[in-house]
Amino acid sequence: MSWQHRIQLALAQRRETGRMRQRTINHQGDARWIEINGQRYRNFSGNDYLGLSHDLRVIRAWQQGAERYGVGSGGSGHVTGYRAVHADFEAQLADWLGYSRALLFISGFAANQALIAALMAKGDRIFADKLAHASLLEAASLSPATLRRFSHNQPASLQKLLTSDGAAETLVVTEGIFSMDGDVAPLAQLHQLSQQANSWLMVDDAHGIGVLGEQGRGSCWQQQVKPELLVVTFGKAFGVSGAAVLCDDDTADYLLQFARHLIYSTSMPPAQACALQAALRAIQQGDELRQQLGENIACFRRGARDLPYTLGDSQTAIQPLIVGENQAAVTLAERLRARGCWVTAIRPPTVPPGTARLRITLNASQQPEDIDALLERLYDAQGE
Numbered sequence: 001m002s003w004q005h006r007i008q009l010a011l012a013q014r015r016e017t018g019r020m021r022q023r024t025i026n027h028q029g030d031a032r033w034i035e036i037n038g039q040r041y042r043n044f045s046g047n048d049y050l051g052l053s054h055d056l057r058v059i060r061a062w063q064q065g066a067e068r069y070g071v072g073s074g075g076s077g078h079v080t081g082y083r084a085v086h087a088d089f090e091a092q093l094a095d096w097l098g099y100s101r102a103l104l105f106i107s108g109f110a111a112n113q114a115l116i117a118a119l120m121a122k123g124d125r126i127f128a129d130k131l132a133h134a135s136l137l138e139a140a141s142l143s144p145a146t147l148r149r150f151s152h153n154q155p156a157s158l159q160k161l162l163t164s165d166g167a168a169e170t171l172v173v174t175e176g177i178f179s180m181d182g183d184v185a186p187l188a189q190l191h192q193l194s195q196q197a198n199s200w201l202m203v204d205d206a207h208g209i210g211v212l213g214e215q216g217r218g219s220c221w222q223q224q225v226k227p228e229l230l231v232v233t234f235g236k237a238f239g240v241s242g243a244a245v246l247c248d249d250d251t252a253d254y255l256l257q258f259a260r261h262l263i264y265s266t267s268m269p270p271a272q273a274c275a276l277q278a279a280l281r282a283i284q285q286g287d288e289l290r291q292q293l294g295e296n297i298a299c300f301r302r303g304a305r306d307l308p309y310t311l312g313d314s315q316t317a318i319q320p321l322i323v324g325e326n327q328a329a330v331t332l333a334e335r336l337r338a339r340g341c342w343v344t345a346i347r348p349p350t351v352p353p354g355t356a357r358l359r360i361t362l363n364a365s366q367q368p369e370d371i372d373a374l375l376e377r378l379y380d381a382q383g384e
């Protein structure tokens with residue numbers, strides 16, 4: 001078999017199973033509106049939960065940062081790419097979230113890969129929630145540790161794994177808010193079980209940071225749990241991009257020795273760190289934004305109660321509307337788009353078979369009329 005043959009075969013299989021992925025160009029977009037092929041849509045697909053990607057305070061900070069520091073960092077943080085603004089932002093994050101240290105990464109995907117690759121050794125175990133993000137499961141299966149998955153949000157299932165015959169070290173892995181279902185992990189129970197078994201808990205709070213808890217400190221703060229390892233990402237509520245790992249001093253020093261993503265990769269542009277500092281301030285002072293988001297969520301859930309679909313058990317910005325059959329979900333998404341609402345249909349294998357859904361995301365930039373428009377079109381789509 002040749003390379004061409006292998007690639008063509010893989011593509012053919014994708015097409016045959018109706019799972020070919022494609023990108024669409026979003027010509028102009030913010031949290032509220034996007035424009036695709038000359039058509040404007042209300043945006044119910046983004047992760048910019050507080051609308052900060054277009055916040056003028058954040059934009060100005062990035063512009064001023066670029067004028068001061070240039071556009072790129074010029075190297076790995078271990079060479080010349082670590083500036084005072086990186087150090088300051090790391091210290092602010094650590095202080096805000098109650099950890100000794102924070103280390104910046106280029107993305108959440110990279111942070112998860114780096115952390116798991118640097119920590120896990122042969123003979124170790126990773127116990128991950130079944131619905132944990134692809135970046136976590138991918139890192140876990142590439143690592144020399146044994147990966148086992150526990151039932152979604154079921155501490156009893158984790159406990160079973162923890163009481164099975166021991167290994168060297170064990171890492172328990174979960175998300176704070178799950179990206180496809182919008183539900184919240186039982187962090188206190190997971191942490192307690194993990195501590196009893198002398199393991200560490202790693203929480204990826206990509207969807208909780210900025211949105212939940214006092215000052216937007218996230219799912220862990222809200223549940224008063226301090227996992228040994230916390231990953232926060234800046235591509236969602238922060239409206240920018242990048243990530244940080246929060247941990248103790250020794251772990252941070254260890255990662256600086258052994259996390260290849262830090263050593264062999266160009267560090268985040270300093271101007272981006274300036275933008276992130278502005279986004280952090282906006283989040284800390286963001287009670288009004290979070291309140292607006294909360295009202296949008298409540299309004300949507302009230303209005304969607306009588307739809308003939310199952311509304312997920314989610315109080316967060318991620319609102320899954322479970323339709324069931326793949327084709328029905330795709331058709332519904334198409335009908336909504338034809339009427340100016342951009343929603344994404346999510347099908348197996350991303351979600352379990354028979355639970356194809358619309359993944360509707362809400363944000364603080366949306367106005368009551370946007371939520372009303374979506375609900376009206378969801379009801380109308382029945383009649384077609």
Ligand SMILES: *Cc1c(COP(=O)(O)O)cnc(C)c1O
Binds near residue numbers: 106
């Ligand atoms: C989005 C996401 C990531 C990846 O973060 P990026 O910064 O976009 O690479 C990791 N984990 C979870 C749970 C996510 O939702």
